[in-house]
Amino acid sequence: MEYAVEMLNITKEFPGIKANDNVTLQVEKGTIHALLGENGAGKSTLMSILFGLYQPTSGIIRINGNEVSINDPNDANRLGIGMVHQHFKLVDCFTVTENIILGKEPLTKYKTVDLKETSKKILELSRRYGLDVDPYSKIEDITVGMQQRVEILKMLYRNADILIFDEPTAVLTPHEIEELIDIMRNLKKEGKTIILITHKLKEIKEVADKCTVLRRGRYIGTVDVSQTSQKEMAEMMVGREVDFTVEKPDIQVGEKVLEVKDLWVKNSRGLDAVKGFSFSVAKGEIVGIAGIDGNGQTDLVYALTGLSKVEKGKILFKGQDITKLDVKGKVKCGIGHIPEDRHKHGLILDFKLKENMVVHEYDGEYSKNGILQFSKIDEYTDRLIKEFDVRSGQGKETITRSMSGGNQQKAIIAREIDRSPELLIVVQPTRGLDVGAIEYIHRRIVEERNKGKAILLVSFELDEILSLSDRIIVMYNGGITGAVKASETDEKQLGLMMAGEKIEGVSDHE
């Protein structure tokens, strides 16, 4: 069998860390080859080397049997390598055509950029691969799924034969994922070679031929996907047997802590994002909000925590109307919030750890007449560091930015859980963390539930929702498409609801 891509014994060192340690990847021509690994396993680094964004410290790259050196994306393009980045690289105010031809612009005889002829060409290309993209629309006006297709067209326009997809499904709806998988099969049929970077085993199983597994920068092995179970691949990825099921004793559900009635919220662009949302969370239960990113979850959480204004509807906390309270008011009445984006909201990265521990109380318990009480802050931080095993270079004096992601998240969890709020709103608590940290955080969340706290969990990871929640509410386009008990549903049913289908007979079990 002929190899399209061979990356042999690749090592890439960054100051103080080996991102790739003697990794080998061999991809056969005309196949779909998955690259599997946890966050930080070195997948992106390896692909960045193949795409010319980084140079390897040592190792050999062969494309179609010839040894090459790839110094920048231009070299990669010349070798027929294209990449669909996880975060799309598109110019919002340009048209589809302008984005596609950028860097390789055909000229008219007057030396101006030839948009007219190229747009026609792109339309043809788009039809041939069943992409259905309008070359004349502006990027800012088309959906995320469409934008991804523009990225694919960019590669096809450049006659790329080797296509790298970096976590392509993270931003797509289940329906869009299916379409993407069809597109990938189409591309394979046309003779293209595809490298798929992902940590989603299900998708690998569905579409890939071979799978190479990386762990902590090292090569673990390459397997034939049809011969290998998902569990086996998961173990290769993590390095030990993993059991994602969480021990969860049955406990008595108490009175309602949070009640939301017909809630309407606008997003930052002034459009309705949450449309008439109603639900409740009671003591001793974890309610999971499932859904694809971008269906209003963020705005729902913003409204509940006081970060956004409520347009219409009511938020009741233990029977009291807290709709109009601001962030501080909501924190005071007993709501904890572990935010979606720890760098944007949870932490002020340039603050010392101790300053971050008092963000809610800096002007309350930890100041006197407007003057910060540093001795009290120090004491408190030291206690939390010990209790929650938060590790950092210089303890409480560490600048938060220099801490690892897992420890940053632990710090937030320590801060929010220690206040012992009656309602804990947890959003994407394990994004970007390794398995050890994930297990720890899941355990802490369930512990809080067992203590009788009410917990609202918002996550885009279906697995996380299924393994932690007692009840699941599916959010689609700002509304509810279903509310089910976790024990009475499965991934397939949830997937349908996440795509906007209302399931008959499924009702809110309250």
Next chain:
Amino acid sequence: MSILISMVPATLMVATPIIIAALGGLFSERSGIVNICIEGIMMVGGFAGATVCVLLESDPTFGPYAGWLGLLAGLVVGIIYSLLLAVSTINFKADHTIAGTAINMLAAGITIYLCQIIFGQQRTIAFSKGISKMKKIPLLSDIPIIGQAFTGIYPTIFIALILVLVTWFVVYKTRFGLRLRSCGENPHAAASMGINVYKTRYAAVMISGALAGLAGAIMVLTNGIQYTASSIHGVGFIAIAALIFGKWHPLGTLGAGLFFGFSSALGVYASMIPLLNLIPSEFFSCIPYILTIVALIIFSGKAVGPKASGQIYDAGKR
């Protein structure tokens, strides 16, 4: 009416450097580099222009062209001086505003320092001619009544008009223009398409320097008799205002530049116009600045400037 007509040459004289400098700002900002040091580059260009003009005036061969060679000098020195902005913001990742502020301050110091070294005083020696006015413009000047408006204007306005058209063509029609704009909107996207963001931005900043330097030289060689510390007196910032007021578009910039030129001429002529002569002349001086703030309020909410302008680009970050 006759006052209005006689204001035309003054308007054009003031507007010319504003328009050209604003076009300079346009190139730089479209590539993603905020050029707050247009003022400083204009000073350097003005100084170079005046100096070359003074030194060559008496030369038998170059003498007749001393003014035009002065403009050329302003342009070249503008490019060289703008490299400071390019190096600091593109290579050394300096905050654009801070670096620009430093470069402005340096320009004020270095030009007068050189005056002291070369001429032994805090200004250049006065040149005798600079750029001459055109006595007549074929066709236009012959039109009855309004023809007078085109008598005694500087030829430099035509340079400005041509540059507006060229800028429009380059930015919106050519390969370089598309790449330039992509660098200012999303440099990471541009880089992923194999465009060299650093080179593109260097080119843009250097064009910016050329235009600002030229504008400074034009200003001194048409508007003044020598270069002094207050020769440029904030016109660089008016150019930035014109750029914003013109929504980062060459034609809009032309309009804004003409308007600001007019308001400045009005300040001079107001004392001869009934009613307007009741308004203090300081008011006219304030107009461009106040209007720019008003324009910004009106434009707000609609993103019109280049999105990545002012952001430090680091190829390593993705």
Next chain:
Amino acid sequence: MSKKMEKILIPLIAIALGILLGCVILLVSGQDVGALFNGLIKSATGFDLSKPQNGLNLRYPGEFLVSSMPIILTGLAIGFAYRCGMFNIGAEGQVIVGSLVSCMVAILVPMPGMMAAIVCLLAGGLAGALWAFIPGILKCQFNISEVVTGIMLNYTALYGANYFLKALPESTTTRTVNIPANASLSSDFLSELTNNSRLHWGFILVIICVIAYWFIIEKTSFGYSLRATGFNKEGARYAGIKVNKSTILSIMISGFFAGLAGAIILQGTFGYGRVMTAAENYGFDGISVALVGGCNAIGILLSGLLFGLLKVTQPLLQTSGIPKEIGDIISSSIVFFVAIQYAIQYILNKLEIKKGKAHAKKAGDVQ
């Protein structure tokens, strides 16, 4: 190298490079480098190396302080806003407006005794704060860059102030009348102490401001909320901080410092209002002072003194035959070197690695 060390070292290296560049320029253009240092020493201490027989002349250090005072205040102004994420390039205009209003109050409102001086100072400060309110509110309401608004308002202030100054009773086209003696900060005592320099009571105000700055930023919960806003607006919102309020307050406090600077220039240094054709760059000097001083109180005090020294030495240099603009060149290049601190850091790191002292640094974003 620790972050703290780097914070101190970088401005020092920038200063050294700036002075070095100044020397090189002097040498290349055939000037006397020694005269530069002699001038600096004479301005700072009053001791003339070339005429040691004259002994100390305290007028020089007196004038040195006079020139440092307003730029320490504008340095505090820039620094305060910077810590809250705002670049108050409009400080220039706030100085002008502060100076104008302090002048108008002094001339138009007769007041008894000491009160006059204090009321005029406050009026100047408040005027600066109000002028700074404009970019603050526009930033919060319309998301308009405070840099652009600030620049526009600088010129508006310059031309507008001239109109009002000329409109004051008995003003000429270049200046107003002298302000009443009880609104003035000048002091015969201080003046005699320093051999007839213009040293005035403004220095007490400057000391108070430096301490207040340090205390507010580092020690209070209000300062905490401002710093949080400066570092991460969304994070501050999450912490329940009213970001718009902190933003506007911070630039207004900044404007207050700048307005005070304007007031002490008027009430202390000159004693009358001046019609100006061009701005005097106190606000821009403040940018230099704040950046070189790392935006902390002590740093601003020290760098304010440095820039004040460079400023006050200029006339001395001119009399000793060196173009005085060398002072401007040195101070602006110091700011330039601070602006490109990335390069300095890079070189420092390289040096450190060479020395073999480098510990394995935490790798940045590998992903």
